Amino acid sequence: MSTETAPAPVPAATGIIDLPADRFMDREEGWLRFNQRVLELAEDEDIPLLERTRFLAIFSSNLDEFFMVRIAGLKRRVATGLSVALSSGHQPRALLERLSEVTHELMLRHAACFEKSVTPALREAGIRIVRWSELEGDEREYLRGYFGRSVYPLVTPFAVDSAHPFPYVSGRSLNLAVTVRDPRDGRRMFARVKVPSSLPRFFELTSHGGSRFVPVEDIIAAHLPQLFEGMEIVEHHAFRVTRNADLEVDEDETDDLVTSLENELLRRRFGPLVRLEVEQDISAEALAILTEELGAEEEEIYRVPGPLNLAGLAQIADLDRPELHYPPMVPVEPRALTSGDLFAAIREREVLVHHPYESFATTTERFLALAASDPEVVAIKQTLYRTSGDSPIVESLIEAARAGKEVVVLVEIKARFDEQNNIQWARKLEQAGCHVVYGVVGLKTHCKLSMVIRRDDDGTLRRYCHVGTGNYNPSTARIYEDLGLFSAATEVGEDVSGLFNSLTGFSRKKHYRRLLVAPGALRKALLGQIAGEIDNALKGDPAHIRIKVNSLVDQEIVDALYRASQAGVKVDLWVRGSCVLRAGVPGLSENIRVRSVLGRFLEHSRIFVFANGWRPQVWIGSADLMPRNLDRRVEALVRIADGEQCHRLIDLMDRAMSDDTSTWRLQPDGTWDRVTRDEEGRPLTDIQDHLRNSRPGRAVEV
Incomplete structure (x- = not known):
């Protein structure tokens, strides 16, 4: 099964007009306006x-x-x-x-x-x-x-x-x-x-x-x-x-x-x-x-x-x-993992974690620490883009190698401003016996992948995978909002194995079952998903695109979203940083809303939701909508297969786009209006506070 989906042709009789020449805002000024929003938080006297x-x-x-x-x-x-x-x-x-x-x-x-x-x-x-x-x-x-x-x-x-x-x-x-x-x-x-x-x-x-x-x-x-x-x-x-x-x-x-x-x-x-x-x-x-x-x-x-x-x-x-300061927050341990046997819990059902509301230490760090000490684990494969100076992740990988396990680590030494740090980690890992590779020539490896190969009780080898939106960095995991999926599903294991083989050897694999991978297939697949929503809108089926990214600057994707808006598709975009799309412009983007959330935590996760008629498709992963992410980096999105987890992410997106939520809202002229109170002057909901106060699970000290 391939995740490559050819873009559906847009029927001629859709009422779609030519796109104006001035449809893109400037990316650099858009980034400055993001930093202006950071400054507005410093100016806000209601913040500690x-x-x-x-x-x-x-x-x-x-x-x-x-x-x-x-x-x-x-x-x-x-x-x-x-x-x-x-x-x-x-x-x-x-x-x-x-x-x-x-x-x-x-x-x-x-x-x-x-x-x-x-x-x-x-x-x-x-x-x-x-x-x-x-x-x-x-x-x-x-x-x-x-x-x-x-x-x-x-x-x-x-x-x-x-x-x-x-x-x-x-x-x-x-x-x-x-x-x-x-x-x-x-x-x-x-x-x-x-x-x-x-x-x-x-x-x-x-x-x-x-x-x-x-x-x-x-x-x-x-x-x-x-x-x-x-x-x-x-x-x-x-x-x-x-x-x-x-x-x-x-x-x-x-x-x-x-x-x-x-x-x-x-x-x-x-x-x-x-x-x-x-x-x-x-x-x-x-x-x-x-x-x-x-x-x-x-x-x-x-x-x-x-x-x-x-x-x-x-x-x-x-x-x-x-x-x-902000009131202290103690992350919780996801309810699915409180039974004690982490690998058994992941075998039973895929686990979606949301940091920093759910603990990074008792999920991702624990996953690799257990893998290092478990005698039934025979191999670990890991990508590292950025990590902390005293990384327990790296220490677990070193411990695993010293215990005789096969450990392969892909260290991206071209991660901007972390180059020297990553070179030092790479040498330390090599000295401990890890197989260290530096990725694919001409591409940065930005995907967030971890795979543990373990011999289960019945003697079979099973792959336990983690696909995330953020770095394996315990320090930033306390302040960066990110998502991660733990899975022992066969199709995810096969996909992650195939991607690692592409990264460490000579392989041009493009066809995956649950992953969308850049640069080979991600752009084409996203354009195909958008075209599918246009098709559904024209047929009268549910058509809705929800996307959360750090940056939206890719012109081809922006044009596809404009076309979707013109065809009547509802488009909701949650963009933290630079956005070149003009929202709410009559005849061009009146069906597009763009929101931005800044606050205590740095919004960092990437979420892609397509209504897909009556069968929503939900993806999380490492890719922003920028040419470098789609064309010059190795990125991976994983499809969420569990219906309850899909609903959880759709609810998160809808809550961020709600008029009852405090956000910055992009105006047709390119300015961002901060809306924190309703017409009666009552404070709107802070989505980060809401998530902090409504976390199921067991509180854990980190």
Whole structure:
């Protein structure tokens, strides 16, 4: 049986009109609007204070990555002369100017939220972020000792003159631009001081009650006379550079992917500049030197109130002040797994788990830990895209290999910003005796698969599989919303075995029974499912498409959804991040609704539901609706076969789309309206709170 479904032809007499040229919104600006929604959470005074602080940090970190990857990619297009208009109609240069305008606006809004809203609220709660000028005398004295012991040995001033060229400034480093004067001849000179990355972003003082935090650059700035002894300090200003961090490794031209990738990682620190952040009060002279020496263009310069690098606010957001955080949540163990024998439970019935509401530790981690220690388990196959620094998943795989089991691990070493971490894990796994492979040339392996081969009581070998939507990462599993299916069904085992064979050997398998796999079949199958809904709508049968993804930017899929809307198919889209589809446009998409949910947990699962007449088909998996996921990655969706589990996921989708649920709602003009209250001013349902408070099962400590 094949999961490849040929797209059904759309009958001519459907009333479907030609699609307008401006039907796609810009993907990059759509991503910025997602980060704006993160900022709106930081601005929301109904959210616990330290969680608002964390959203400020997330916004800043997100924006760094946006510049390092998305802006860098656009700049590369401009530099190489690729002036072809993007799908939104923008030329790359015009789009860069537009994104610069939006980003300047958001960065100033972010700084204002920090300075005028969050900082005063923190102060009222006894948490103060203080600058050097606000410190008491005894605090300054204490910090002088701290500087001498823990900072001075790490700091190196770099002069800039005819004998000392301007030093290289690494990406995302925090620096001080310092101007000094020689008292002997009055000559002014420029220097750069890097803030050591090994230091905490803020130094905590507790000498006057409560928590007082000093930006580390203030401590260094106060001691510049020690670094430039005999010189007069004229001025100093913090600045920060963001650089292109995309890696370029030609897998067809390298014999050793790991070594090539390590070399490219070293070069990442020296990529071209894409953003220069400076404090708002920087002098024209100091800025002119930075601009010239760093080669920054005007639109790449961002003047913001200090302190810079507010991603470091995560340090303060982690403070142990329970009353300033979301109420604690203890995940539950799914009722189906409370009997004790995990493998027996999975044999009896497929188990669908929903993290973080249901425990990752007592489901996925336990699955692999039991497999490692069970003498009846003979082999384990596992994909790893991202995992935590102290991963019990990896430790279980190592334990299994040391126990003599056959362990095959596919480590995706090209997972962006986790490359070095994954290389280290791969080597550790190899040293323990695991068979480590690095996937398929030219593709990233993004699917989330685990398979345990066990000899059951009757002596037969049975495959126990897990297919998930999220990474095998215990740390993020506490805050990422994801789904996973445990199955001992024969067809799932055969499918997962076949996919692993494709990943580790030479196989072009495309035909599966319960899986949809990219890049071979997923795009075609999804287009076929959408075409089937169009067909059903025209016949008068139930026709409804429900999709939950992180991003919706694939033009072919978007056009298919437009066609479905024009044919009368109801389309409900739950999109966390970037969405290029225009919703609710008369004649184009009046049957399409788009919602976004952001909050305590990062919505990360992918769900695809097709009414399929009277027989709903429900899929979960790893793929977003982006060209890279459908065409350049190995992705897997698994079909949910249990009727009750299908109903559970359909109910989840309908609840998110309900007008009684608090969401952001995409408008026809591309703006997102946050709706949190009804017409009478009563709070709408927070879907994450609802799920947190309505979990069947047994609570477990993790």
